[in-house]
Structures are given as structure tokens and as C-alpha cells.
Amino acid sequence: MTDKKKRVGILISGRGSNMMSLIAAARDPAYPAAIVCVLSNRPDAEGLRKAESAGIKARAIDHARFKNRAEFEAELDEALHEAGVELVACAGFMRLMTPGFIERWRDRMLNIHPSLLPAFPGLNTHERALAAGVRVTGCTVHVVRAEMDDGPIVAQAAVPVVDGDTAESLAARVLEAEHKLYPHALALFVSGRVQIAGEKVRGPQVSINQEKALFSPPLKGP
Numbered sequence: 560m561t562d563k564k565k566r567v568g569i570l571i572s573g574r575g576s577n578m579m580s581l582i583a584a585a586r587d588p589a590y591p592a593a594i595v596c597v598l599s600n601r602p603d604a605e606g607l608r609k610a611e612s613a614g615i616k617a618r619a620i621d622h623a624r625f626k627n628r629a630e631f632e633a634e635l636d637e638a639l640h641e642a643g644v645e646l647v648a649c650a651g652f653m654r655l656m657t658p659g660f661i662e663r664w665r666d667r668m669l670n671i672h673p674s675l676l677p678a679f680p681g682l683n684t685h686e687r688a689l690a691a692g693v694r695v696t697g698c699t700v701h702v703v704r705a706e707m708d709d710g711p712i713v714a715q716a717a718v719p720v721v722d723g724d725t726a727e728s729l730a731a732r733v734l735e736a737e738h739k740l741y742p743h744a745l746a747l748f749v750s751g752r753v754q755i756a757g758e759k760v761r762g763p764q765v766s767i768n769q770e771k772a773l774f775s776p777p778l779k780g781p
């Protein structure tokens with residue numbers, strides 16, 4: 560049964576809470592993916608320790624040791640291939656990738672971003688969402704393409720912005736949704752229940768938990 564599971568490698572740079580949500584989901588024998596390695600470009604990433612404690616092979620490949628991005632990525636590629644990785648899941652991986660690396664993993668690399676893409680790509684997402692005054696934000700799992708935070712969208716979760724939100728309170732609410740969305744999206748993707756067609760992700764089985772609109776502020780008072 561294990562050999563039918565898609566072998567997933569996770570790339571991180573920091574805390575690794577999304578990584579842990581994938582590791583936790585993959586403990587279910589029915590989950591269609593196995594997390595076979597975790598790689599970090601930062602040796603001090605908290606997530607490396609968390610992955611090791613969870614019994615996952617974890618290794619730092621310090622980008623600062625390499626002359627350029629391509630050499631760093633060559634080592635990353637080697638580590639991924641050594642672990643037999645079939646699909647890469649970026650989870651807070653804060654390194655820009657070269658088009659060459661992205662092309663080598665074309666349609667085999669996912670990322671999670673804390674906004675409803677294409678809104679607010681890049682950094683400081685929650686600050687920018689608050690500055691724009693949006694009443695709904697969220698998170699997106701997408702297939703990685705050469706442009707940053709761009710690519711076919713696999714799944715999204717909408718999260719309300721509430722009065723008095725700070726970037727921290729909003730980030731915490733979105734992160735809770737991220738932890739549910741990423742395992743869900745990864746399972747849909749690796750099991751083939753969704754496919755990429757014409758740079759959009761299609762699939763009759765794309766399920767959304769809540770088919771009704773999310774109103775923010777809500778229609779009825781509390």
C-alpha cells in the first residue's frame with residue numbers, strides 16, 4: 560500500500576507549521592501521499608527539528624554555502640532524487656527559484672500562499688490585505704510556475720477579515736485555514752482527482768466544504 564502513495568518532499572525555511580499539517584495528514588493510512596523528506600535552505604529552521612521529532616528525514620541545505628542559485632538547486636535536486644521524491648510541496652520556502660528548477664519540477668511542485676491569489680502575491684500579505692480594506696482574504700494552494708505566487712490554483716479557502724484585526728490576528732486566522740487546506744489540496748492533486756488543463760486546475764471532484772457564500776460582515780448579527 561505504501562508504494563502506491565505519492566512520495567512527497569517538503570521544502571521549508573522556517574517554523575514549519577504547514578509542513579506539520581501535511582505530516583499529520585499523511586499518517587492516515589488512507590492518505591494518498593507519504594512525506595519522505597524535509598529540506599530547508601536555512602539550517603536554523605525550527606521546522607527541521609519538528610520534522611525529525613516526527614520521524615521524517617530532515618536536512619538543511621544552506622543556500623549561503625553556494626556560489627549561485629543554480630548550484631544550490633542542483634544540490635536540492637540531488638537530495639530530492641535520492642529520497643525518491645515525486646512531488647515537491649513548498650511550505651514557507653523563502654527562496655526564489657530559477658526557471659530551470661521550476662521547469663524540472665513542472666506540474667510536480669505545489670506551494671501555499673496566505674492570500675486569495677491572484678490578490679496579494681509576495682511578502683507582507685496580511686498587512687497589504689488590511690491596507691486595502693478587503694473584508695475577505697484567505698489562502699491558496701497552487702502549482703508552481705516561473706512567476707512568484709503564480710500558477711494553476713488547486714484549492715482556496717476564504718477567511719473573513721474582522722474589525723480590529725492586526726496583521727498578526729489575521730495571519731493566525733488564515734494559518735488555521737492553511738493547515739486544513741494544504742493536506743486537502745495535496746490529496747486532491749496526488750490522487751489525480753484534479754488535473755491541470757489549459758493552466759487551470761479542473762476536476763469534477765473538487766470539493767468545497769461549504770457551498771454557500773461567505774459574507775463578511777455576516778448577514779445576520781451575532
Ligand code: GRF
Nearest residue numbers: 574575576577651671672673
Ligand atoms: C505560511 O503562511 C505560508 O502560507 C507562507 O509562509 C508561511 C509559512 O508558515 N508561504 P509555516 O512555516 O508553514 O508555519
